[in-house]
Amino acid sequence: MKKIEIHTTLEAYDDMSELDSTVHSLMQQSIAARHKAYAPYSNFTVGCAILLENGEVVTGNNQENAAYPSGLCAERVAIYAAGAQYPGVAIKMMALTASPIDDSLTIPVPPCGACRQAIAEYENKQKSFIPIYFMGASGTVVKSDSLKDLLPLIFDKSYL
Template identity: 55%
Template sequence: MEQLSITTTFNVYPSAAALPADVQQLMEKAVAARNNAYAPYSKFRVGAALLLDNGEVVVGSNQENAAYPSGLCAERVAIFHSGAVYPHAKILKMAITAASEGRLVDSPIPPCGACRQSIGEYELKQDTPIEIWFMGEEGKVYCSESLKNLLPLVFGSKDL
């Protein structure tokens, strides 16, 4: 029997204040987007900000719906908007932050599975890694140098 071992590695920062200046600015835009989330059902607000290779920053926030599957996560709102408005731009970095009306979110909140798949699609399409930075409201910030670190066996067009 053959075994496969997969290891993931994250850079961990003690707080947003310890981030590189460009990432701090991107995270601030994610926080502003988080504050615009429409989350009347979950009371869990998420904001995302993407830095593109053309210098543009695209933001997204989660948008819920009473028909729960019809809502969309912040990461996919930002990615799909980026793909629609800047179809040839590459995503360099993504900052994600989450907050809850019911508790203090003091640990990093990573993208959900559906968002990982969507980020993976764009990382494969552009053939360059996307840095993913994520945090709660406060506390540590994690950085993954690529989506493949979060989803090492990503499903893509080559698998069809």
């Protein structure tokens, strides 16, 4: 037996003031989307904003349902909406923010596993990386250059 090590490098910004204007604006749009989330069961809101190559921004937020797991995460709401509304247009970057409804969370929250798999599909589909910026309600912002930094052993069509 031998061990395989996987390493990843992420960038961390102390707060949103360190972001360039494009990323800052996208993060602000993800915050606005988070405040519109429908999360009456978990009281945990998530917002996502996606910048497309054509300059359009598509947002999404988590949508819960009493019949678990019928709801959908913000990242998948946004990425599927982008794919449906702008087929063939590449995703340039995405920003997301997550926190309990009291905005108390100050640690970065990455996408869940199901959302990571959905983002991986779009990276493979467009044959280019999607930088992902994520944070809590405030505080540190983390940047991943590609979904592969968050999910290095992705499942893709090569296994089918």
